[in-house]
Amino acid sequence: MDGQIKNQRKMIILAVAAMAIFGLQFAAWNYVKGDNGGPNNNGNTDTGGNGGEIQDVYIRALSSGGYDKSQVSVKLGSPVRLHFSADSGAGCGKILVMRNFGVQLISRNGEEQVAQFTPSKEGVFEYSCSMRMFVGQMQVKA
Numbered sequence: 001m002d003g004q005i006k007n008q009r010k011m012i013i014l015a016v017a018a019m020a021i022f023g024l025q026f027a028a029w030n031y032v033k034g035d036n037g038g039p040n041n042n043g044n045t046d047t048g049g050n051g052g053e054i055q056d057v058y059i060r061a062l063s064s065g066g067y068d069k070s071q072v073s074v075k076l077g078s079p080v081r082l083h084f085s086a087d088s089g090a091g092c093g094k095i096l097v098m099r100n101f102g103v104q105l106i107s108r109n110g111e112e113q114v115a116q117f118t119p120s121k122e123g124v125f126e127y128s129c130s131m132r133m134f135v136g137q138m139q140v141k142a
C-alpha cells in the first residue's frame with residue numbers, strides 16, 4: 001500500500017517536471033521566434049534572420065592568383081552579406097565556395113555576386129575556389 005502511494009507520487013512529480021520543462025522550452029521557442037520575426041520585419045534578404053546588424057564582407061579573386069583578403073573576420077550570430085567578385089583573369093577563382101555555409105558564388109564577368117548567411121558557430125571557416133587553389137579564412141568570433 002505505502003509503496004504504491006509512493007510510486008504514484010513519484011509518477012505525478014515526474015509528470016509535473018516534464019510539463020514544466022516542456023513549458024519552458026515552448027516559452028523559449030516563442031521568445032526566439034518573436035525575436036527573429038519582429039512585428040514589422042518580415043523581409044529576410046535585407047534584414048537577415050537573427051536580428052543582428054548586417055555585416056558586409058567583400059572578397060575579390062585576383063588574376064594574380066589568390067584573394068585580395070586571405071582572412072576576414074565576422075561576428076557570431078549576425079547576418080553576413082558576402083559580396084564576391086573575380087578579376088576576369090582569375091580562372092577557376094571565379095567560383096567561391098564556403099562549404100560550412102552552403103555558399104557557392106560564380107562571378108562570370110567580374111560582376112559582384114552576393115550571398116547571405118548567419119554564422120551560428122565560432123571558429124575559422126574556409127572559403128576557396130572549388131579546387132582549393134584560392135584559399136582564405138573567415139573567422140567567426142562572439
Ligand SMILES: [Cu+2]
Nearest residue numbers: 092129131133
Ligand atoms: Cu581552383
